[in-house]
Amino acid sequence: MPEHFKIPDDRIGVLIGTEGETKELIERRADVTVDVDSESGAVSVTRSDDGDPVRSLKGPRVVKAVARGFPPQSALRLLEDIDGDAEMVVYESINIKDAVGSDGETRAKKGRLIGKNGRTRELMEELTGAEVRIYGKTFGAIGTPEQVEAATTAAEMLLDGAPHGTVYSYMEEKRNEMNTAGIEYRRTGADAGADGY
Secondary structure: OOEEEEOOHHHHHHHHOHHHHHHHHHHHHHOEEEEEOOOOOEEEEEEOOOOOHHHHHHHHHHHHHHHOOOOHHHHHHHHHHHHOOOOOOEEEEEEHHHHHOOHHHHHHHHHHHHOHHHHHHHHHHHHHOOEEEEEOOEEEEEEOHHHHHHHHHHHHHHHOOOOHHHHHHHHHHHHHHHHHOOOOOOOOOOOOOOOOO
């Protein structure tokens, strides 16, 4: 059964890629068929009947990550662990508007997540190891489950009004815990670019 959703206009070209190559790469790697209406932004993702069921289950999440501001190569990391030679990689998102209410509040809270000159978002990536995007009214994170949990908890703390210093201390503590537990730590936002706002 296909999964249907809409993506923002400015992400349609990113999802399709030059001469359709990005869409084809996602289809091939995720064992799915992706249909995109380039005028409306309507997307349909259908899992392959004869492909890898776990891989095709992650296909829609790959497309949603691209739709929410992640570069396709970052979104495709969600498939890395299927081959058994990498840690599990997950994608989580938070609807900022749902978390705070009005549009005016959403803009202010989004500003808290980004920080002056993008510094808060950068620190989130540095301290948690997750790749983070704040796009439209969405906060998204890609990384190991532990990295993503640390990043999304930090985002929720900021959305709830916690002081930045408190949130930075929380993230430093989580980084130390991950390092102590031997969880692979790496900064995943190397290609961090525009956040789409």
